[in-house]
Structure formats: C-alpha cells, structure tokens
Amino acid sequence: MSTATLSPTEAITVPKARRSHRPRLPGQKPFAPLRVAAFVVLALLAISWLLPFLWAIATAFKTETDAASGDAGWIGATGPTIEAFVAILSQGNVYVWAFNSLWTSVAVTLITLTISALAAYAFSRLDFSGRKWLFVAIIASIVVPPQVLIIPLFYEMLAFNMIDTYWGLILPQVVAPAMVFILKRFFDAIPIELEDAARVDGASRFRIFWSIVLPLSRPIMASVAIFVFIGAWNNFLWPFLVINDTTLMTLPVGLQTVISAYGVQYAQVMAQAVLAALPLIIVFIIFQKQIVKGVATSGFGGQ
Secondary structure, eight states, X not given: OOGGGSOHHXXXXXXXXXXXXXXXXXXXXXXXXXXXXXXXXXXXXXXXXXXXXXXHHHHHTSOHHXXXXXXXXXXXXXXXXXXXXXXXXXXXXXXXXXXXXXXXXXXXXXXXXXXXXXXXXXXXXXXXXXXXXXXXXXXXXXXXXXXXXXXXXXXXXXXXXXXXXXXXHHGGXXXXXXXXXXXXXXXXXXXXXXXXXXXXXXXXXHHHIIIIIHHHTHHHHHXXXXXXXXXXXXOOHHHHHHOOOTTSOOHHHXXXXXXXHHOOOHHHHHHHHHHXXXXXXXXXXXXXXXXXXXXXXSSTTOO
C-alpha cells in the first residue's frame, strides 16, 4: 500500500515504527553491566601489568643518587636525565652485542621455521611408519624443562668444537616441539581437497607445500616467527654458558657483564632492561596484527 492511500496519522506513525525496530548487526550484543565490569577488570589488569615497565622507564631516566634514594616519585629530584643510558652505551661493546643478538635471533628464527614447518607438514599429511609414536614423543618433549638439557648440550658443543662460535649459540635453540604442534594443528585445518586438485594437475609434494600450504599459513607462520625471535633474543642462560668471547656475546649477556663489573647501579640496571626490551617492543608494535591473527588461528581456539 502506498503512502498516498494512508491517513495522515498512519503516514506519520509508520516511519516511526520502522525506525524503532532496526535489526541488530551481526555479532552486536546488547548493553549489559557485566560487559562493563569485565572491561573495567581487564583495564585494571592491563594497567597493573604495565606499571612495572613504566617504573623501569622512569627509573632509567633518574640519576643514580635519585634511584638509590628510595624516593617513590616517578621523576627524580634533579629531573629526567639520560646519563644512565650514556653510561651503558659508553661501556663495553654494546653495538657489537646488539648485532650478535640480531644475527643469532634471525638465524634461529629462520632455521626453526624451516624445520618446524616441514616436520609439521609431514605429521599432518604423510603416512609413515611410527608416525603416531614419534608425534607423541614430540608432544612429550614439550614438558621437558630446557634447563635439564643444558649439560648434555654443552658437552655436545664441546665435542664438536663449537664453544665460542655462532653455530654453538644457534643450533641448540632451533628445536621447538611446541611450534611443530602449533603448525600441525593449523595444517590439519587446511582442506585436503586443495592439495588433491594440485596433485591431479601434476604438482609434486614439495610444490604443494610451497605454493599452497605456506601461502595459506602466513598468519600462523608470522606468529610463530615472532615468538621464536622473542625467545631467542631474550635467551640468557645458554649464551651465558657457551660464549666466553666478549665480541661474540649477545646483548643480555653483554649488558649483564657491564653491570657486574661496575657494581649494582639501579638506574643503569633499568636502562639495560629498557635497551634490551626496546627491539622487542618495536617488533610487537609492527607485527601485532599478525600475532593476534596467528594466535586466533593456531588451533588453541577450538579449530
């Protein structure tokens, strides 16, 4: 019925009725006090998590006198200063250590991605003898603390003359059973029909893996790469044990030797923590979308 046949009252009330019953958008939830309470709780938890890091930054910009005085203020009595950063950067081979950390972390990430992706694809798609029990062994190795393997790994590197070498620093870090498990769960969710169609067209197994599986796995591969890089960058115990040459030390180990040589100075300790964390913060800011997307599709969300 057109509006021309409606009475003036009906012509006015019909549009109002339509405006008051707008459909709810997909995924849109009604307002609820519990949602507000959950948001407030999460905001408080986020702030409590950030407070120690903000305190470390504030302490790093204080003088040693202000940092050791026990003053609870965020800014020292003499105001902000960068003398702690200057002292750290002027002592030791900080730039060499930073390069060593970058080079070894990138190498560990690339090798780990290669090994983990190939192993995960084999467990996901290939049917070979002992596949089930080998995968069980890999899953079981996730619960083994890395510290248990320190002594055997050290003697192994000693037997191969890899102490004080880059390879002795890199190779023991490239085995990541947890990453094999994550990638396998993701590969299991890729439709097998895509690979069957490529196989009918004559594609080899490696070509299918390279041209189909890997492009579809970019989010999870990026997420795994970032997690491996962060773990390799923050690793302190193994580089501390296997490297004695100061020109081969990584940034966490090298900065610790500087602090040990000159005594505990609180502002410099916090400046060291900020310098060591700064590259990781930059990586997270740049790749935060890939991290979130990779975690959402890693298999722990019910996929």
